[in-house]
Amino acid sequence: MIRVFLVDDHAIMRDGLRAVLSAEPLLQVVGEAANGQELLGQLPAVPVDVVLLDMNMPVLDGLSTTRELLVSYPRLRILMLSMLTNEHTIAEVLAAGAHGYVLKNADKSEIVTAIQAVAAGKRFLCSDIGLGLLEKLVGLQGAAPTTGSNALTSFSHREREILQLVASGLTNQQIADKLFTSRRTVEAHRQSLLEKTGAKNTPALVKYAMEQGLLKS
Template identity: 55%
Template sequence: MIRILLADDHAILRDGIRALLSKEPDMEILGEAAHGEALLELLAHTPADVVLMDVNMPVLDGFATMAHLRERYPEVRVLVLSMLEHENYVHRMMEAGALGYVLKNADITEIMHAIRTVAAGREFLCTEIGLNLLRRLVTQTTAGAAVERLPPSRRPEAAAELSGRELEVLRLIAEGFTNQEIADQLFTSKRTIETHRQNIIEKTQAKNTAALIRYAMSHGLIE
């Protein structure tokens, strides 16, 4: 029997997952939590095999919760269930110790398979994320090969040296998010995002957002 704890701030999602998993003879949901802090309190008296956890939660988000889980409950296996599909989120959660990452819009059959895979101690990445990563890799490889075929005089200048966080901000700007929305997604302040944005503009010497996006696309920083 796989003992499961759910951690998500949306009660309706927890109810739906509980209803679906209740039909599985090898799974049992022992408790629910609306955020990371409540999950840690639950684990103190409710042993579990798998934690099914969101990333974006109040009080204690998924990243902070993972650090506590690895320190206090290293035997618990974590499967992330989130709507955040950007590879930066996937990479950060897997690097932090999560064994699997599945999107909330995944088919229930895939979610069940993900739980069983993680419970067995194996890594899992849902199909949609895997295909997105493959498409991005193919696009970048194709673009790089096209540049290599150009004569040196026609090749674009090297891209400005942007930090990992600046690249995250740049990609979210390109997706049309406001500074506040970017701050919410990256769990930081609006002022910090404004600083990153200014640094990006200074490094790329782009005069406005449209020019910045054109610069990023021409240098392969975004698709």
């Protein structure tokens, strides 16, 4: 039995994960927390094998929590859960001590596989991220300049939606309301778009998107 602790500041996300994991006979959800500080407060009294840890949280985020866990609970396995797909963030998380990285929009089966893999002492990288890094490597080696269509394929469907809404002038909260998600998730996607495009701010991001033909008329 793999004992899993869920850490995410959105109760709906925790409820969804609990429902998925509870259906697996070899997994047991033994605790929940809304941030890293709550997790650290509960760990002394709760036996845990794998922590499924959100990246963006208030009080103590996933990256800081990972570093704390590495010192205080070196045998604990850490699986980071995030919407961010840029390689800098992923590298930083793994360097901090996380044993795996999986996207929040990954298939349920992949999340279960990720937990089982890190619990078994292995490393795990979400398939979408692995394919994206491979495509980027192939692109660097091959070498045609990035066109609008090629740039578009590097964005997830949700990133393309958010890019369009950002260009329409909506705020993060307005975008979150329109897409039925949280403002924090929108902010994470927006940051990912900035990092993927190299844009320094929102006007530069919109300008890039227009130049590359990424916006719908």
